[in-house]
Amino acid sequence: MARRPEHGARLRLALSYAGFLFVAGTLLLAVMWVFVLRWLPVQDPRAIQERFGAVVIVGPNRSDLLRGFAPAAAVALALLLVLGFLGGWFLAGRMLAPLTRITDAARLAGAGSLSHRIRMRGRRDEFRELSDAFDSMLQQLESHVAEQRRFAANASHELRTPLAISQTLLDVARKDPTRDRGELIERLHEANARAIGLTEALLLLSRGDRGHFTRESVDLSLLAEEAAETLLPLAEQRGITLEATGGAALTSGSAELLLRMVTNLVQNAVVHNLPEGGTVTVHTEADADTSVLRVENTGRRLPPELVATLTEPFRRGTERVRTDGHAGVGLGLAIVDSVVRAHDGTLDLAPRAAGGLIVTVRVPGTRRAAGHQGNSG
Incomplete structure (x- = not known):
């Protein structure tokens, strides 16, 4: 002290x-x-x-x-x-x-204690303003530290799973030479691919949180068409109708990150859908000085308290229905949220009345984005 x-x-x-x-x-x-x-x-x-x-x-x-x-x-x-x-x-x-x-x-x-608060009483003067600002800072720090600890624990658990599977498969191959090596290699390949996918997702999430990337003019409608075309076979395999509508929605940012954002949204909409006969609609439009991307999918009804937590890392939403065994790594919407914040945008998740989810992304349009780019330079 x-x-x-x-x-x-x-x-x-x-x-x-x-x-x-x-x-x-x-x-x-x-x-x-x-x-x-x-x-x-x-x-x-x-x-x-x-x-x-x-x-x-x-x-x-x-x-x-x-x-x-x-x-x-x-x-x-x-x-x-x-x-x-x-x-x-x-x-x-x-x-x-x-x-x-x-x-x-x-x-x-x-000293590391972030749970205490000053909570100064009395009339609102300069000291009260300073006290309230300090309490607000402590609350944000406590929330951020707790989130980072939870993220580190979840990431360690998620990475340990494929590594443990790989270790088990290697031990089996070493102790049982007569076992079918083709099956072992295939399962080992799947575990290794899952570990690589999780690592890439973590790196992408970290990159989006830092917000350090080269900005260029990007049309969200083109990214929506590309993502829909890429995931169309997956949608058809599950009997889901995938459609991209709307017009140009120009913004300024990283084309790679924004494409990953759109792809994650469309993939989530396809995977978390009805077992059959579901639909996914990707819509883009320009609203004044804002570019809007909206992804809407059918599915079971989701409680609002669950929807509010879907952007947390490794939050898969156990009540959401998957039409196959695709489990993902639990970072899809977390990456989307990170990319949106890195582009000075907002992300809104709302349950559909008939079931399913509506995800709306709003990012600065061409004028605002260009102004931000000039200021940041």
């Missing part, structure tokens, strides 16, 4: 208050002195009496006033200095108390 400061700021504030009162008191006494001097006689009273031949009643002269005023003024200034310091010390302590709470919270956060 770091050593607490020796009241440096509080002492400086207290001295500042005391100094201000001392200067203000000095000025006040000086003004009083100057004002009083205007009404004091300059000459000796006896000289005035002889000159005017009348009795003149006068008060003390300047020298008498100075001898009586100076000690009293010194005592008053000393009292102002002492009272100003004591009052300033008390007020500074009251004012700096919120900073002490924020400092303690920062020390706890630096």
Whole structure:
């Protein structure tokens, strides 16, 4: 734990208050002195009496006033200095108390504790704004750290599965030379392909999160047609009607990442569909300064609480129906969400009333994307 400061700021504030009162008191006494001097006689009273031949009643002269005023003024200034310091010390302590709470919270956060909150009460002033901003930062950090830990644990589990399968197959081949090697090689190939696919998905997800890529003009409608053409055999195999509609939807970004985004959406829509007679519609359009991609598929009804979690890494949605044994790696929509955020867009998932899912991607259109590209350069 770091050593607490020796009241440096509080002492400086207290001295500042005391100094201000001392200067203000000095000025006040000086003004009083100057004002009083205007009404004091300059000459000796006896000289005035002889000159005017009348009795003149006068008060003390300047020298008498100075001898009586100076000690009293010194005592008053000393009292102002002492009272100003004591009052300033008390007020500074009251004012700096919120900073002490924020400092303690920062020390706890630096030690690894992110669950605590300041929750400062009272009127909304600068300290309250700082406290609320710090609480919001702690909440985001806690959520981010928890998400990263969960992601690391899930990734380790997912990678361990194909590696364990490969190890088991190799042990079987070594202990049983008479076993059909063709079958072992085929299963080993499948496990290895799954590990490679998961690794590539993780790398792509990391690349999308960083947002470091070369931007170029991309038409989402062309990517939708390419993805639909590529996945058409898969859709036909499952008896699903796949259709791409709409017009041009220009944006600026990575053609590779955006193609993977569209492909993942269409593949998910095909895989998580009705056992037969399902449909998948991919629609693109330009809406003002926004390019829109919408993928809609039939399927079972999905509860909203499940839909809200589908973009989490390795969240496959156990209640979603698959028309085959295709399990994927649980990163499809997580990659989509990462790519959309990297392109300054928004991703919206909504369940269809009749069953299935509607996924809507909105990214900046040509004008906004070009402006962003110029700013980032």
